[in-house]
Amino acid sequence: MIDQDIKKLGFGLMRLPKKKDNSIDIEETSKMVDLFLSRGFKYFDTAYVYPGSEEAIRKALVERHPRNSFYLTSKLHAGAAKSEEEAKNEIYVSLERTGAGYLDYYLLHALMDDNYQQYEDYHLWDYVKELKEKGLIRHYGFSFHGTPKLLDEILSKHPDVEFVQLQLNYADWEDVNVQSRLNYEIARKHHKPIIVMEPVKGGILANPPKEVQELFRAEEPDRSIPSWAIRWIASKPGVMVVLSGMSNYQQMEDNSSYMEHFEGMSEKEEKIVEKATTLLFKDAIPCTACHYCTEGCPMNIPIPEIFSCYNMVKMGVDPEDAKFYYERRIKGKGKASDCLHCGQCEGMCPQHIEIISKLEEISALFD
Ligand code: SF4
Ligand code: SF4
Structure with missing residues (x-):
């Protein structure tokens, strides 16, 4: 069974702190790991394609803490392989780099409409089941950047998938490209626990336009700006973990402080986020994506x-x-x-x- 009662902040390991020579700063990463664990968090997220990340987490976490004190996730990226055999070998490389012995969670990485077929052609859905039977992974799922229609198809075709990872945040919630809300609703319809990626939209919601920052600060001067985005999405039903790609100790200190005893956002705070979203889109084209315009376009422009x-x-x-x-x-x-x-x-x-x-x-x- 998936442990859904864990504290909802996950440590995303894609943007770890760097030293002057551009190598990953293991000392700083270790301090972040220690603080994270000491505040009761467990979930660490790396991937085969994150440069240096799997090796770094071996040194900062796996070699320094008991194996049963954390959950480690990695991912298989079909696009990073030249053949089915190479794709299937990624897990062994990940296990060697992390030294973890097994992975608690394993994801087919970054599925979208353009690359989905490759995962089918390489028989990777059966493969992750085999890995689970062999005890090399505990649970499998996939991360997703495609359309709600494809997500529905995948979850219908592979009902055994145990969880999904989605890009969800308040800026993308109604966006016609990312379609956060619709994808969230599909995952809920299929009763899948959700892991959230990009809660601050690659940093945009950590440093939004001045008016948005002023709105948040007027409400709660001591709260950090990214905390609004992370707490907003962590409050949604069905969200198991919100990943934050933390790059320094101060971000870890901040995120782990407000997520340590987090019990959901108040209604009043949710209204503030609604207002912030309106402000965020104030210079945007006020298109509602009704698609009336595209029907008769002779050039088929989306x-x-x-x-x-x-x-x-x-x-x-x-x-x-x-x-x-x-x-x-x-x-x-x-x-x-x-x-x-x-x-x-x-x-x-x-x-x-x-x-x-x-x-x-x-x-x-x-x-
Ligand atoms: S008609 Fe086209 S441009 Fe106008 S709101 Fe609808 S989708 Fe947007
Ligand atoms: S060709 Fe240009 S003007 Fe004509 S319908 Fe398409 S988008 Fe509109």
Whole structure:
């Protein structure tokens, strides 16, 4: 049985502290590990593809603490392998690097609509079951960046999967690209415990625009800004662990202090987060993703999805990162610069958005 009663903060090991020579600072990581464990947390999350992370956690955690005092997670990335055999060998590399003997949780890593088939073709769903039978892993699941439709398909086809890891945060909750809320609802429908990744959206919600910070500080001056994002998602039913990719001792000190005895956000605080979300999107294109505009577009341009990528930039996401989503959305469809200026879409838009000029602006940004 999965232990769902653990304290809800997980230590994400992707962005560990670095020394001047760019190697992982094991001493600092060890101090963070010790504080985390001393405050009653157990869940550590690494992956085969996180450079140096599995070796670092061997030194900072596995070699310094009893094996039964923590849960260690790693992941298998099919895209990092050139063949089925190589993909299936990743677990043995992870076990050797971590020295953990077994992994408490093992995930098929970063599934999405573009790469899902590779996991099927490599027979990895049967493989994780075999690994569990052999005692090399205790539980298996997958991390996911795709559409709710695909998530529903996977969970229907593989009902034995024990948990899912999703990108959930208040900025992505209604986003048409990430679709946090819809994916959360699918996981709940299938009764799967949820592990949350990117609760602060790659750092954006740790350092949001000034107005958002002022709103939070006016309410509770002593609380850190990221605490709002982490506590908000940790309050959702079904959330087992919220991963935070902590990079220094001070972040560990802060996160572990408010999550140590966390019992959920108050209604009043949730309302503040709602307000913050509105402020966050104040310079965004007010597209509701109704899709009325796309029906008759002769160039098949995914207008609302493209607008969502633009809105990410307005919220503070690095344009290069937003471009990654943009390129995924236009695959096999029209891009912003394909617009013929026919005007069909603008006549359909209930929000009266000047779609053509916005597409020109977006084209200059991404195409
Ligand atoms: S104006 Fe551009 S985006 Fe709008 S329907 Fe025509 S081609 Fe498509
Ligand atoms: S019609 Fe307007 S609001 Fe609806 S998806 Fe298109 S741009 Fe967005």
